[in-house]
Amino acid sequence: MSKINPFKPNNPVSSEMFAGRHKEIRALEKGLYQTKNGFPSNILITGERGIGKSSLMNLFKHLAIGNISTENGFLNFIAVNVVVSDRTSLVTLIRLIERSISRELGKVETVRSFLAETWSFVQRIKLMDSGLDKADATDEADIVIDEFAYSLAQTCTRISNPQKGEAAKDGIVFIIDEADNACPNLHIGYFFKAVTEMLQQHGCEKVMFVVAGLPDVVEKLAKSHASSIRIFTHLSVKELSFSDTKYVLERGLLKGNEVNVEQTTMGDFAKDHVATLSEGYPHFIQQFAYSAYERNTDGEISVEDVFEGAFNEGGALDSIGSRYYAADYHSKIKSDEYRQVLSIMAENMSDWIKKSEIREKFTGDDQTLTDALKALTTRKIILKNASKMGEYRLQQRGFALWIKLFGSRPKK
Known part of the structure; x- marks a missing residue:
């Protein structure tokens, strides 16, 4: 029997699902x-x-x-x-x-x-x-x-x-x-x-x-x-806290169990992983939870359900990337060398990385690297450290994960 998925990644959440x-x-x-x-x-x-x-x-x-x-x-x-x-x-x-x-x-x-x-x-x-x-x-x-x-x-x-x-x-x-x-x-x-x-x-x-x-x-x-x-x-407005994220998950599960005959639960470890993956972004919470809920078949959403729902093609991260990251990675960037800079930075997830560290792995010349970092910063695709010269990072870990998993996939 099909279940109604209570999580809504494509719409604002209702007041009863609101947290924080x-x-x-x-x-x-x-x-x-x-x-x-x-x-x-x-x-x-x-x-x-x-x-x-x-x-x-x-x-x-x-x-x-x-x-x-x-x-x-x-x-x-x-x-x-x-x-x-x-x-x-x-x-x-x-x-x-x-x-x-x-x-x-x-x-x-x-x-x-x-x-x-x-x-x-x-x-x-x-x-x-x-x-x-x-x-x-x-x-x-x-x-x-x-x-x-x-x-x-x-x-x-x-x-x-x-x-x-x-x-x-x-x-x-x-x-x-x-x-x-x-x-x-x-x-x-x-x-x-x-x-x-x-x-x-x-x-x-x-x-x-x-x-x-x-x-x-x-x-x-x-x-x-x-x-x-x-x-x-x-x-x-900043990211939701870990506890607020778990509250959103619990409210969603409760809503689902009100409308579905088959009851669904989610273990604490699974909730922790959704909270970590979503980084406190409400839309991301809804998407990771939605995909995990869809993946589940036995009524208990496990860590495996979360991971499979998150990282498989067409899953949560792929869907989030289509809405938030693909345009930055493809449409706003016309140079493969600029995309290489993003791929190098993705190895550090969303942590700060020095220009000298990027240069060690970059195959282009110094001027191209300088131009790339300037362009990516101007277009607000990456952040520049205001307190430390020559340090940059991706805005979100999700962007880094998406680049690693789907960045090399041809643009649709």
Whole structure:
């Protein structure tokens, strides 16, 4: 009989499977409580790929809309979700926000006509979209942002102080994910800085922005507007602890046993190996656990199930590599000599290795090695030791393992 696999490597985890992140959750809860009481708080969340930012955003949304209680009770915000792509312009962002607000509030008859009038400018700005693509389009951007901030302030005031018997809302929270994808036409740093200032001028103090992305989103914000970083409390999300990783595994197994007739367990050694292999990255935990669960046939997930599920072709490491490592190894690198540098570094896993140690095994000349290390560092494929000159390392042990097992496989 087929079993339902409770682990979800390709999706954010549900709130009931969530583990750890106590500091981040406290900061988000505090921000919501501050905003509810007229002291708006904005938070920037950064972290590497697979570290669990989207799952954290999912939990935050449930806290904001009142599906989960906070230490201050249940909240009642309107939550607006937007995922940024490299094609998202300023106009597109505003149109996406308007649609989301209309979907959430347009169900209330007494608010529907108010929304149509308040956000009517959105129908006009589509004509300005091509003009905003130009580098000197600051004036047009100012006009669009001004109208957006005014409409947002009017809407927030209306739902926080209902006039026709609707239930009052605590405010509006914006969850902007994958903000590192922002293109120049989005004016992302300028947008957040200008909007927060204009909301304050309009007397609106119940709007909260939570922005998530890879670490280089900080650079993109600053490049768009140097002081935009100052409006955010910055939280850097790190790997889960060993104990939190094992908790995720236990919750997943419990969920599986609730829906499957055949019960499944996992020994402590097997849990330890999943925790070690995943390095505390939530996506990796889900993938290694998923593959081990699929591999098991006797109801007891063993160390052998974990290893076979992890290292076989098509297994966990292969799947993770396809999503996270293959592009870095193939598409971003056009030189086999550069790939040789990565292969040499992989022998050290994710430990620091000196340039002189790489040179001993490298078959190219010194200049090519220098160029390779510079290019790989610039493209953020490897890390350079800021405190020791001439030392480099791969970002994750998983990348090293993938290079060893699958790096020489022809690109699909």
